[in-house]
Amino acid sequence: MQTRQSRRPGELVFAIALVVFSAILLWQAFAISGFSGLSTPGIFPMLATGTMLVSGLAILRDVVRSRPVAGGRSPLHGFVADIVPLRLSGMIGLVALYLAAMPWVGFLISSAIFLFLSILFLWRRSLLMTTALTAVSLLAVYLVFRVVFQVVLPAGTLMRGWS
Amino acid sequence: MVEIIGNFGLSWIDPWLLFLTGIGTLAGIYVGAIPGLSVTMATSILISFTFKWDVNDALALIAGVFTGGVYGGSRTAILLNIPGAPSAIATAIEGYPMAQRGEAGEAIGLTTVMSVFGGFVGILALALFAPMISGFALMFNSRDYLLLGLIGILLVGTLSGESFAKGAFAGALGVLIGMVGLDPMTAEGRFTYDSVTLMGGIPYVAAMIGFFGVGEAFAQLHNLDLPAIKQKIDRIIPKFSDVKRYFGLAMRSSGIGTIIGALPGTGGDIAALLAYDFAKRTTKKPEVPFGQGCKEGLIAPEAANNAAVGGAFIPMLTLGIPGDAVTAVIIGALFIHGLKPGPLMLVETPHLFWFTVGNLTLANVFLLIFGLTGIKIFTRIVECPKAILIPLIIVLSAVGTYAIQNNPAHIYWMLGFGVLGYFLKTYGFQVGPVILGVILGPMMDANYRRAMIGARNDIGTFAWDFVSHPITFVLTLSFLLMLLSQTPLWPRLTGWRRKRGPEGESA
Known part of the structure; x- marks a missing residue:
């Protein structure tokens, strides 16, 4: 068994969450058919969640044994800096907005806005360059998948009356 | 025989299939080469577009993507010292020093030719042994499939990642994801919470693209600012004398690769490392020491990981057991196309x-054609800033996930799995076992219950069945040994043997 020297920020909370999550799921797996038989639908889910709980506890034990985050930073500060920096939380937010808007405004408009904003956010070059890149990549995606591969893309409920 | 040749040559004659295989290979090479974009990611995103296609078209593209993807990682390993895929780790050890000496072209040329040799060995093994194994596999019963599934997840879980506990957790999580929905035997809901969406189960393609596409893209946000290194590339076609000289080693490494690829749970990554180790041990007088740009050390892993492709198709097509994460994704695609990989596939x-x-x-x-050409364009594409690549991967992932059933709910699953995958990866978990669990979980559940019903729900009979049948017994023994090797007991046992060993010899 490999033991690391120091703990990653937020790792303890993550390990605890895994254990709690596994325990709840084990209880729900038990609720499927209990111990009413050996070939019931609930047995395998119980085995899976049981394995998750046992291995989750072993992971938690290893994390507790490892040295806490070094460098005198608060764990929360370390978590924000190393695990979910602004770049990541910003991107997750953008992706969530993009996917939420897609069924509504359609693939083309939502992807155009998403590509433009995310390239601008990550790359930080001129607006003109970003617009050109967005247009070229979106055109390529559209041509390859919609025209050549004939993949159906969300048209969007907002636009339904127009087309 | 005529029929076999006809089917074998179908994609060689049909222009559309020829085109699809070619474009698949090309796409595989380029996506596989971009560091951080794994073959699994390439396969899961690219093949999601094929679900509405004819089976032949889809199979042609998949074969190309897989073959190209496994090879692609070697190029970035040589040029940038960043393995494009885990199977190219050993390649980077020898390839990058060669590039630093100005021999990048030669390294790429040799790698390509030897990869193709390896690929052919793997395919030959597939053509020869798959019919035999599938005949043998007809003797397997539900217990054996349950054990094969367990061994597969266990191997992937233990060979990768930081600890056994993390591998086991990931595998079990995958099995759990596979359980959600109506039980196929009794139609009872499992983890459905009375939601109609959940009753249909969690779409596993959304899970695959989420974990490997979106999760990987999020993880790559940490490496946005890595500078690109430019290399001078001259001669690419390798010297004939070199090809002749290393042919034997390439063949032996391909043999290792095929066998490792064919074992459930082990794929190109492990094949490459084992072949590298083999080359290191058997090469007595290398021209250049290992670790400083030794050609033997470059050839062995590359021949092996491409041979593993053909090898990996053996258990996938004959037993329905995926060898690693990529084959798990491919098996998922085969299911969607209505195919049932397993011993009957070769019969039906x-x-x-x-x-x-x-x-x-x-x-x-x-691979040979694209591998020896287009290096200049290639270096430009690999240097494409990640800041542009990552948003594009997310758009492609969304298109791919939506394309399966035109269901917007699937893209939310994809994002959820992407975020979960990011955290799992960050905290040292591997997502490969999760996907293997998703694919193998329902199969293992069904086989466990069949075996239990066969034993009349008696735990004693059930346990006895595992030791009283020869095939099952061998599998049970392998499973228990693998499990034991992960416990703290194992080092003590082997330590005891090592201590005993020399004494025994001297006595």
Whole structure:
């Protein structure tokens, strides 16, 4: 068994969450058919969640044994800096907005806005360059998948009356 | 025989299939080469577009992507010292020093030719042994499939990642994801919470693209600012004398690669490392020491990981057991196309088997062509800033996930799995076992229950069955040994043997 020297920020909370999550799921797996038989639908889910709980506890034990985050930073500060920096939380937010808007405004408009904003956010070059890149990549995606591969893309409920 | 040749050559004659195999190989090479974009990611995103296609078209593209993807990682390993895929780790050790000496072209040329040799060995093994193994596999019963599934997840879980506990957790999580929905035997809901969406189960393609596409893209946000290194590339076609000289080593490494690829749970990554180790041990007087740009150390892993492709198709097509994460994704695609990989596949649909063999061969021919050309454009594409690449991957992932059933709910699953995958990866978990669990979980559940019903729900009979049948007994023994090797007891046992060993010899 490999033991690391120091703990990653937020790792303890993550390990605890895994254990709690596994325990709840084990209880729900038990609720499927209990111990009413050996070939019931609930047995395998119980085995899976049981394995998750046992291995989750072993992971938690290893994390507790490892040295806490070094460098005198608060764990929360370390978590924000190393695990979910602004770049990541910003991107997750953008992706969530993009996917939420897609069924509504359609693939083309939502992807155009998403590509433009995310390239601008990550790359930080001129607006003109970003617009050109967005247009070229979106055109390529559209041509390859919609025209050549004939993949159906969300048209969007907002636009339904127009087309 | 005529039929076999006809099916084998179908993709060679049909222009559209020829095009698809070629474009698949090309796409595989480029996506596989971009550091951080794994073959699994390439396969899961690219093949999601094929679900509405004809089976042959889809199989042609998949064969190309897989073959190209496994090879692609070597190029970035040589040029940038960043393995494009885990299977190219050993390649980077020897390839990058060669590039630093100005021999990047030679390294790429040799790698390409030897990869193609390896690929052919793997395919030959597939064509020869798959029919035999599938005949043998007809003797397997539900207990054996349960054990094969467990061994597969266990191997992937233990060979990768930081600890056994993390591998086991990931595998079990995958099995759990596979359980959600109506139980196929009794139609009872499992983890459905009375939601109609959950009753249909969690779409596993959304899970695959989420974990490997979106999760990987999020993880790559940490490496946005890595500078690109430019290399001078001259001669690419390798010297004939070199090819002749290393042919034997390439063949032996391909043998290792095929066998490792064919074992459930082990794929190109492990094949490459074992072959590298083999080359290191058997090469007595290398021109250049290992670790400083030794050609033997470059050839062995590359021949092995491409041989593992053909090898990996053996358990996938004959037993329905994926060898690693990529084959798990491919098996998922085969299910969606209505195919049932397993011992009966060769009996019921032999044409598809020979078509696949022909396709893989063709993909290797394309590999040779694309591998020895287009290096200049290639370096430009690899240098494409991640800041542009990452948003594009997310758009492609969304298109791919939506394309399966035109269901917007699936893209939310994809995002959820992407975020979960990011955290799992960050905290040292591997997502490969999760996908293997998703694919193998329902199969293992069904086989466990069949075996238990066969034992009349008696735990004693059930346990006795595991030791009283020869095939099952061998599998049970392997499973228990693998489990034991992960416990703290194992080092003590082997330590005891080592201590005893020399004494025993002297006595």
